[in-house]
Amino acid sequence: MRTTGTTIVLKWLLLTSWASSTGNILETCTDLYSSLCSYRNLELAWKKARKRKTLKKYVIDFEANLENNLKQIKYELETFTYSPEPLATFIVRDPKTRRISASHFRDRVVCHALCNVIEPILSNDFIYDSFANQKHKGTHKAILRFESFARRARDLGSCATCFALKADIKHYFDTVNHKILLQIIEWKISDKSIIWLIKRILANHKIGTAGQGMPLGNLTSQFFANVYLNELDHYVKYKLRVKHYIRYVDDFVILHRDKKTLNQYKFEIGNFLKSNLNIELHPEMSRIIRLRDGVTFLGFRVFRKHRLLKKSNVRKIWSRLETLKIKKDTGEINFEDAIRSLNGWLAYAKFANTYKLRNNVYTRFNELFYKSQ
Numbered sequence: 499m500r501t502t503g504t505t506i507v508l509k510w511l512l513l514t515s516w517a518s519s520t521g522n523i524l525e526t527c528t529d530l531y532s533s534l535c536s537y538r539n540l541e542l543a544w545k546k547a548r549k550r551k552t553l554k555k556y557v558i559d560f561e562a563n564l565e566n567n568l569k570q571i572k573y574e575l576e577t578f579t580y581s582p583e584p585l586a587t588f589i590v591r592d593p594k595t596r597r598i599s600a601s602h603f604r605d606r607v608v609c610h611a612l613c614n615v616i617e618p619i620l621s622n623d624f625i626y627d628s629f630a631n632q633k634h635k636g637t638h639k640a641i642l643r644f645e646s647f648a649r650r651a652r653d654l655g656s657c658a659t660c661f662a663l664k665a666d667i668k669h670y671f672d673t674v675n676h677k678i679l680l681q682i683i684e685w686k687i688s689d690k691s692i693i694w695l696i697k698r699i700l701a702n703h704k705i706g707t708a709g710q711g712m713p714l715g716n717l718t719s720q721f722f723a724n725v726y727l728n729e730l731d732h733y734v735k736y737k738l739r740v741k742h743y744i745r746y747v748d749d750f751v752i753l754h755r756d757k758k759t760l761n762q763y764k765f766e767i768g769n770f771l772k773s774n775l776n777i778e779l780h781p782e783m784s785r786i787i788r789l790r791d792g793v794t795f796l797g798f799r800v801f802r803k804h805r806l807l808k809k810s811n812v813r814k815i816w817s818r819l820e821t822l823k824i825k826k827d828t829g830e831i832n833f834e835d836a837i838r839s840l841n842g843w844l845a846y847a848k849f850a851n852t853y854k855l856r857n858n859v860y861t862r863f864n865e866l867f868y869k870s871q
Contacts, residue, residue, distance in 0.1 A: 543609075
């Protein structure tokens with residue numbers, strides 16, 4: 499693990515950086531946990547938790563008695579009696595089968611309140627080329643960065659001699675080790691009350707092996723996933739001294755002109771992950787690809803002069819249209835919901851060279867939703 503300074507310096511960083519971005523919430527607070535428990539912070543957390551969910555019944559119910567609900571959360575946190583509700587777990591297939599766990603709305607407020615105070619400290623150490631779950635980042639920025647790296651590599655040689663190590667972590671969210679994660683966090687955050695709350699949230703995930711794993715779908719899981727693999731980022735950038743490296747959650751790619759060098763990187767990264775983070779590379783999904791053959795990354799297949807959608811994502815939209823039609827006919831959604839879903843997919847697909855595909859999808863949508871009326 500890496501140490502990055504004293505607690506005093508870290509608290510000063512928090513007071514300066516976070517206070518400026520959240521309206522000086524920390525002005526009257528003397529430690530992190532009291533900052534977290536402040537009514538002002540909880541109110542900010544509620545506003546973040548309700549974004550794009552204002553019409554959900556559980557949000558409306560919570561807001562019907564908003565002040566008392568926030569005060570109750572504040573009391574439970576201050577008296578260390580807070581206990582998260584059991585997670586609601588369901589399966590999605592997109593097309594990969596995933597187990598998603600959803601927190602009770604009040605627990606989402608707590609997660610936002612926690613991230614409000616710890617994110618400025620922990621993310622201060624993130625590398626530039628980590629692109630998941632951060633402001634001004636995202637999948638499109640990661641793809642653009644990949645293409646920039648690819649152009650640099652090709653400037654030094656032909657496309658035929660450029661390679662990419664495309665890799666991800668085997669069962670990543672299910673295998674994150676709580677003890678190691680807490681050690682990483684404690685290098686920067688010494689507030690024992692903050693650590694108590696983090697342990698409380700981590701322990702609420704009761705599927706799999708005790709002491710490991712985080713639920714997909716939770717705000718804290720997304721953030722802690724970055725914190726955990728930030729150790730890998732620093733190893734790759736500053737120990738292996740890799741120039742062309744990009745990571746998005748547990749997917750990462752390294753570009754190089756020498757295939758032997760990439761094989762060596764793969765070997766050393768695999769050893770580092772096992773010995774330091776108790777996780778491992780996915781054996782089937784971690785391989786070296788020639789750039790001219792196209793590299794599949796974050797839902798797109800990226801070539802030298804164009805991008806395509808993954809074949810599985812193309813297949814998915816056709817079944818999605820049929821599902822939208824069924825949901826509309828059964829009253830589960832209305833026509834406006836179907837339009838929003840279509841427009842969301844079209845905006846996503848537009849990032850690739852999909853002009854003909856988008857026209858075909860739009861035509862099929864019209865056949866299903868207009869001609870049948």
